[in-house]
Every structure is written in C-alpha cells, then in structure tokens.
Amino acid sequence: MKKIFTMIIALALVPAFAAAQTTIARVVEQFKKGAVEEISTSKETDTDTDGKQCVYERNIFLVAKNSGKFKQLMDAFNDEQSNAYSVNKRMAGYDGSASRIGYGKNSEKTIVFMKYSDRNYFVLYFKDPADSKRRTCYALAWYEGKKGKKNKEMWCVDIIHVYSLNPEYVRSLPKTITKTTTTVNSDDTNTSITVNSDGTIIRYDRNTGNSIVYRPQDNKKASSIDVPIKNSGDFIQRFNDLRTEYIQVVQFAGKEQTFFANRIMPPVNKMLQLCREHGKLLLHNERLSCIGILDDMKQNARDKGIREMLNLAQTYLGGK
Structure with a gap:
C-alpha cells in the first residue's frame, strides 16, 4: 500500500x-x-x-x-x-x-x-x-x-x-x-439533490416538479445477489435485479453520468461478471433476449466506460 x-x-x-x-x-x-x-x-x-x-x-x-x-x-x-x-x-x-x-x-x-x-x-x-x-x-x-x-x-x-x-x-x-442538500444547475434541468444519511438520494426537478428516489437499501433487500446461479432461471432473476438497479441510478444521474459513474458502475460490473461466469446456462432465445436488453441499456448510457462494459457483457453472451 x-x-x-x-x-x-x-x-x-x-x-x-x-x-x-x-x-x-x-x-x-x-x-x-x-x-x-x-x-x-x-x-x-x-x-x-x-x-x-x-x-x-x-x-x-x-x-x-x-x-x-x-x-x-x-x-x-x-x-x-x-x-x-x-x-x-x-x-x-x-x-x-x-x-x-x-x-x-x-x-x-x-x-x-x-x-x-x-x-x-x-x-x-x-x-x-x-x-x-x-x-x-x-x-x-x-x-x-x-x-x-x-x-x-x-x-x-x-x-x-x-x-x-x-x-x-x-x-x-x-x-x-439527517441530510445534505445540493442544488445542481445543468443544461437539461434545474435540479435539487438531497442525500440522506442512510444513503437515500432524492433528485427533484424544479422545472417539472417530478422526483426520483434512489434507495440503495431497497435494492439490497430485493436483490437476488446471494442466490446461487444454478440454472437459467436464477440467471434471469439476477440479471433483472441488476437491470432495475442500473435504471434507477441512471435516471438519478441524468446527463451527469460520468460524474456519478461510481454509482452506476457497480450493477454494470456485476452484470458483466454474471454474463462471463454463467452465460452458458442460457438457452439460445434467452441469450438473444438478454442481448436485446443490454442494447436498450446502452442507449441510455452517456458515459463511454459504461457502454464499453455493456458491450463486453454482450460479447460474453455471444453478441457482437
């Protein structure tokens, strides 16, 4: 060290x-x-x-x-x-x-x-x-x-x-x-971000009045991360849990994904590991479905590093 x-x-x-x-x-x-x-x-x-x-x-x-x-x-x-x-x-x-x-x-x-x-x-x-x-x-x-x-x-x-x-x-x-509140002005919205001591993040769009809430503790409770991957059903359950977590943090980050990459990359890295180590459990049509979902995830990725990791996950599943 x-x-x-x-x-x-x-x-x-x-x-x-x-x-x-x-x-x-x-x-x-x-x-x-x-x-x-x-x-x-x-x-x-x-x-x-x-x-x-x-x-x-x-x-x-x-x-x-x-x-x-x-x-x-x-x-x-x-x-x-x-x-x-x-x-x-x-x-x-x-x-x-x-x-x-x-x-x-x-x-x-x-x-x-x-x-x-x-x-x-x-x-x-x-x-x-x-x-x-x-x-x-x-x-x-x-x-x-x-x-x-x-x-x-x-x-x-x-x-x-x-x-x-x-x-x-x-x-x-x-x-x-109790909380730390930060106001961020970007070219897409005028946004207020509140970070609570338990890790909960609330992103409030002042222009639309909409709020997005990210609770890492909820993801932990609902996650299948501790379930062994023995078959394609286990794979798909884990895959969908990680996709849900990814969508939540991407919505939170908005256009500032590069600056919030430390919150986005963990579910992406876990998904990459899942595809590399257990992709062989999937049937052909299941592989194609997961590859298509990864395509949709890439469309929402504004950061090059995130896109590259999703590309690699597709490669492990037999994608291009």
Whole structure:
C-alpha cells in the first residue's frame, strides 16, 4: 500500500491567514471566468447560533490539461499552504482513508474528501483571524475527464469553499446527520439533490416538479445477489435485479453520468461478471433476449466506460 503524507502546520502570525484566504479566493474567481466549461455549481448559506453566516460553495469545471488558468490555481494553493493550519494532499493512485469536515449551523452537515483513489486532492484549512471558533476550508480535486470538442485531453476540476464553525469548538452536535442538500444547475434541468444519511438520494426537478428516489437499501433487500446461479432461471432473476438497479441510478444521474459513474458502475460490473461466469446456462432465445436488453441499456448510457462494459457483457453472451 502506498503511503499518504499529510502535513499539519501551525503558525502564530494571524494576519497571514486572512491574506492567504484572499489570494486563493481571487485566483478561484479568475479561474471561474477563464474555465472552458462549468459542469455544475452548488451553494448553500446558513446562519449559525451566533448570527454569523456559514457558506458552502462548490463548482465543477472541465478544462484543458495544459490550461494556464489551472496552473495559476495550483500555484495559489501551493503558495498558501504554508499559511494554513492544516494541509492534506493526496495524488491519484495512492491508498488511504477518507477525510470528513463538518459545516453548517452546528457543523451537522458533512463533506467527504479523499473518497476516490483515481482523483488528486489538495485541501487547505485556515483559521479565521477574527474568530477562533470558525475556519475556512479550500479544497481542490481533479482527475482526467473526457475529451473536449477538439479531442483534447481534459481535467475535471472540483473546487470547494467552506466557511463555518470549526467542529472542534462546537459543544453540542446532533447524534446523527439527517441530510445534505445540493442544488445542481445543468443544461437539461434545474435540479435539487438531497442525500440522506442512510444513503437515500432524492433528485427533484424544479422545472417539472417530478422526483426520483434512489434507495440503495431497497435494492439490497430485493436483490437476488446471494442466490446461487444454478440454472437459467436464477440467471434471469439476477440479471433483472441488476437491470432495475442500473435504471434507477441512471435516471438519478441524468446527463451527469460520468460524474456519478461510481454509482452506476457497480450493477454494470456485476452484470458483466454474471454474463462471463454463467452465460452458458442460457438457452439460445434467452441469450438473444438478454442481448436485446443490454442494447436498450446502452442507449441510455452517456458515459463511454459504461457502454464499453455493456458491450463486453454482450460479447460474453455471444453478441457482437
């Protein structure tokens, strides 16, 4: 297992913290104006018990790998890390545990960093020079995205800014986290996404008033995943359960399937394994039916990786 190096730096010069935050904020605003394409933006504001504003803001962009604006953003983080009281960096491919921070009125909401091993992370924490109970967090996450209109390699860049109470100073916290709500603006709908602590996800389309609910716990109860595959009936039951799970998460993801691929790929991978290991149990007409269903699933797949895995599943069933 590769090692992660985390630096924790404590400085006594309080004014430096304010200057660092201002510098990064300015460069972030410049980056927003010069980025190639904004994928989504989210913002929440709240007022804590002392009447001060808590802010959460997140922007995701698609930019060229050799973008000078992205280099300026990285330079700002590198320059200001010596002014942060905590610095957490991890490059893609390194193993390690996730890092959580609390925010909101009573630090009851949570953001998770270092969750994905294929992403690069750079997280800085600054004390508020005017109030020791509060701190600012700037987080940068980036990974290789899809190719742009001119077939250039692109970075998907995720920028997060949080100003809130420092959980270390919050005396009374709720025992459980009830929900985290994010508003996503994309070119297809104006959508509100709510993620509950039990994993339930509610996607609400503000334009139509329709809601889509994804409950992973329901899939687990209804799934045939623990039933041994001994005949074609077992195969088809498992196949249909995985297809149902796939449809639910694809509907949830909408046009942002690449960014929610971590939720879509598990049922796809299980279906691929099912076809590879047990496809021989099917009769000819059953094979053709499953291949046709996989064709329908591919039509709803906007992500290339998902389509390729479904193509491979068809190959194992004798498809083209």
